[in-house]
Amino acid sequence: MQIQIPPQVEQIIEELNSHGFEAYAVGGCVRDTLLGRSPEDWDITTSAKPEQVKALFRRTVDTGIQHGTVTVMTGKSGCEVTTYRIDGKYEDARHPSTVEFTSDLLEDLKRRDFTINAMAYSHRTGIVDAFGGIKDLERGIIRCVGIPMERFTEDALRILRAIRFSAQLNFTIDKATGEAIAIIAPGIAKVSKERIQAELSKILLSGHPEQMKAVYTTGISPYVSPSFAGIPYQSLSIPAALPAEKYIRWAAFLRLVSPEEAVSILKDLKLDNDTIAKARTLVTWSGIVLHPEPAAIRKAMSQMEAEVWDALILLNGYQEEIKHHTREIRRRGDCLNLKDLSIKGQDLIIAGIKPGKEIGILLNQMLAHVLEYPADNQKDVLMKRFIL
Secondary structure (H helix, E strand, O other): OOOOOOHHHHHHHHHHHHOOOOEEEEOHHHHHHHOOOOOOOOEEEEOOOHHHHHHHOOOEEEEEHHHOEEEEEEOOEEEEEEEOEEEOOEOOOOOEOOEEEOOOHHHHHOOOOEHHHOOEEEOOOEEEOOOOHHHHHHHOEEOEOOOHHHHHHHOOOHHHHHHHHHHHHOOEEOHHHHHHHHHHHHHHHHOOHHHHHHHHHHHHHOOOHHHHHHHHHOOOHHHOOHHHHOOOHHHOOOOOOOOOOHHHHHHHHHOOOOHHHHHHHHHHOOOOHHHHHHHHHHHHHOOOOOOOOHHHHHHHHOOOOHHHHHHHHHHHOOOHHHHHHHHHHHHHOOOOOHHHOOOOHHHHHHOOOOOOHHHHHHHHHHHHHHHHOHHHOOHHHHHHHHOO
16 A cells, blocks of 8 residues: 655655664554545654764754654744654653654554554555554554554543544544543643643534533543533534534534633633633623614624624524625624724814813713714714714
């Protein structure tokens, strides 16, 4: 079986081979190619030591040289090239305290997490699949390389990665692997919140976000955080039809808790402020029944960014009448915020209003009026009604 490798990756492999070193595309890129998916990244594993790799290529970056990884730059892109290695003890349940370089590809492959990620490929050798990765791809199985308890004890984040891959690929977790996840669940408490959040977000952004429930049924959730564990996940359905936007999927997942609880959970998981703010708005408005008439819709639209309003329509399942009014409001250019109000603060100062709170109060009163009566968003009309 031949795999199509990007020219720049093949170039690196050939350069290493021509100097007497073994080199293979490895891991997720092989898995995704076999599944007919387009790999996001292409990683290379090689028998060459880091200093030997650096000597062969003009532009390199020491991205993880202590673990044998050098990024070889080709044009504006880079490809990680990592020396075959044997990991030492994992003292923090995340990273090996030491690594030992080896000349044996199989030693390198057997330290990897799942069989579907432990395959290597080169045009010279073909696919190297020592642990049944191809068979597990065909069966749709997530299975640890070797003994699951050992793989998860080495790196507790792998228990979330197992669930994430099952969500992304719509695969089933192997029985022994699933049993080990339940036992190792407390180990997730040792993993940084940023890494936990990255895996949880990938689950939610996958084609099967409902797999988030496995984080609860396997006993992982209490070790993420008490507030996360308290989410009423049993009553949740997260439609995969929702756009794969982080704030939308998180809001869908958190919509049964209060906005304050949602913000607390997202902050604890170290999500960015923009995602938190947008998710909070969606959670606040989740489940709100809206009368399908323009004034009510304008008032709701004025409370959020345009993209968040569009997401709310999907989250709440608003029907065609509300969608129609939304299109018409936008087509007419109805005023929805102070920025689009025909009167500015300076106009009020010129009219004799002293700078201060009163100006803000007046502007908001005017906005409330034009949300009800959009045709009145004219300077003379508003001045006559509120000032003169």
